[in-house]
Amino acid sequence: MTSPLTALVNIISSNVQSLEGAYAKAETPFPSLDDPFRPTLLDFDPSLAETRNLIVAAAAQLLATVRSPIEMLQDYAPGMYWTATLGFVVDVNVPDILKDAGPQGLHVKEISAINGIDPSYLSRILRFLATRHVFKEVTPDVFANNRLSSLLQKTKSVEEIKADPVGRFDGAPLASFISAFADESLKSCAHFSDMLQNPSKAAAAFNIALNTEAKMWDWYEEPGNEWRARRFTAAMTGGADRFPSEIFTNGIGGKDLQEGDVVVDVGGSVGSAVLPMYKAFPHLKFVVQDLAKQVIAAEGFWKEHAPEAVPSGRVKLQAHDFFTPQPVKGAAVYFLRVVIHDWPDHDAKKILQHLRDAAAPSSKLVIFDSLAVHTCEDPSANPATVQKAPYPLLANLGIAGAGFNTSLDIQMMNVFNGKERTEKDFKELGNATGWKFESLTPGLLPTFTFSAA
Template sequence: MANTSPLLALASIISSGARTLDEAYTQRGFSFPSLNEPFQPGPLDNDKDLANTTRLIVAAAHQIIATVRLPLDTIQDYAPAVYISSSLGFVDQTNIADVLKDKPQGVHINDISAKVDVDAVKIARILRYLATRHVFREVTPNVFANNRVSSFLVKARPFDELKPGSLTKYNGAPAAAFVGHVADEVFTSAVHIPSHICDPKGYESPFNMAYKTKKAVWEWYEEPENEWRGRRFTASMKGAGDHFPPSIFTEGFDWKSLKEGSVVVDVGGSVGAVALILAKAFPHLKYVVEDLEPVALDAQKFWAIQAPELVSSGQVTVQAQDFFQPQVVKQASVYFMRFILHDWPDSANEKILTHLRAAAGPDTKLVVFDSIMPHACPDEAGPPPPPFPLLANLGLPIGGFLTMMDLQMLTLMNGQERTFTQFVELGARTGWKFEAVKPGILPAFVFLPA
């Protein structure tokens, strides 16, 4: 492989992958979906083998672009990428994708303008910018339609109910909610990343610096004027959570090995949706769902609807618990958490894990479901390398998403996505010895008391 031209190797990955996709659809009697048509769920959308093929194509396509074009062109493409966020934020705020819904022939900018009460020429400029980047399509001059990408911005509620500040605007529309979240408070905060890194001026995160508040973003969302943003964030996160099948949690740890009546504590478990999955799969265990008091109240309502018999029987307990305070459930068989550690800097996580270690018994296990930040270079602790000459983290499809999430955590909460080594070291500093990790789309770390 060392004698193979990187350029030709990348081209080969793209061409062979494209043939694989085309043949798979042809064998099922379908054509590969057109970029020009709105998205429609298909029978091969969740095929794991094809998903891997797609990731390789995307990784190679981005790498071949960076390889063949002049470096100056790449810099001139990346530096003004702020316009992508701001343009997507504009079309989300004005609900333009909803105006274009079920209009495959397209809608003229004057008619869009009349519907959303925004200058037609500026609408055209924004939509043409996005259509040039394959979000929306310009059917004829100044006539725009949804395509496969922009159709994801269509919301679930009728257009007349999409009022600014509506608490229900993003219900059932996770992609639009994510765009709105990123193009609003994240975008506003991200411009402060350089200043915060160089001189935080006492602020915990770029978000705090941008909005001149000492409140954590969760507290900020609880302010009356930001409640709709909090609802939007929740809708966005629900969409992200829907990508994780229950098997991640049921198979991430050997729950069957625990003795009858063993106590499992869901630390920072929100309403307890994952605990519900585990309780149904492993009824021989007892579960405690913990979160802050307002969330715990919502959790009680959740369980009263979803499985009241598990609460009345004592199999499930819901209680208020701040994980920055001493853990009240002592010597549980398992303390587990998911997507908690990435929200916080090391100093905060050391407090969380130290409290759990103090409460642990000699046989307690700590199970952490969280993403692993892969290096862009080969790493003995990492997964098997992808085909030559792709980056070790596959670039955009894997590393691109996780590095984006890493900066998202930095921006909003001064948190971070961590490498395998950083997880092991964080455990060691807080009295937890690394035992094993189960890889997958959401890895599961298992620690023992040191």
């Protein structure tokens, strides 16, 4: 049998050839790490996603195999400094300041003149990040944006950002996302181990860290947290844009629904998942439900993206707490996108039970959520929905297949005591609440479909 090292190198080499071949065929140069991210269609081509995943999975496993285990752990242990430094550069607008400087970059003293941060702090923090391929150090202490750091830019100028602290993250999903991780998530991490060893202490580490009994959503609604609520909306709205809209239009089976059928987006935030459905299916009506403050944000979202939708009555924005009885009875479809993973089983069951109580016999429940996959082969998994990883890769392709998913799982545990679930977990939730599991469509965001049992 080929040695693991050689097998890993072979996976990298054959897939790099395919990737370069695809770029050559499209007459597109392979993007350089040194240049700001300028998306091309190839960056989002689903047929290349598996090729990229195999390269990343094999490269990560090669690194873990050949590198000294002491060095690996020395690198992992201070992992919080990734979060802290990324959050810091976003807070003090470094990617935005570098935006206009172009490839020649700016000296830390010039950055300091704009954001007021001591140049020696900037120098060390940017060196830490440039060592990890975020920013490029052009000459000593002169930094420029690169492929990764350019994505941390906000959409506004530095002057506009400073003038509007509450709305400074609008339209900037990655900056929002990183800022939230470096804020409430990092603070909660300080109590992570203590909380898990003493689960009766609070609902989640978040509650100890922020000294509140409120769930994060309710805490966002407290005075002083308006900017955090707005930042979260920006992270969710933009984060969702990375999913191809067919996931949602196919997921609700819109083509098979009847004229006037109602689709309810439960915990829908502004309703960005509904937008592609609304455009694809003029025969359907939609209700977007969320907590009251989110409904205000939703009004702005629909005015911007489809101003006729709400006045025409085809889209209704409704304040609704999903722990209370569902007001829309007998909808054709109730769907939840990345909502169920926020909740522990007992709460997830209450949410699904309220939907079941409101459902008609023909109603469907559709859950768009992450799928947790074991790192080894899982005999209980449906072979039709699990792709077999080539030797010697981990069954879930390690960080390439499940890096973000496993991080989100820990985030859910830390902040909400929620969880990412396996197929078996979803079936159990359905069984406990009167929903019969029908199918799982795997993909970038898996779709779980249930019928009223």
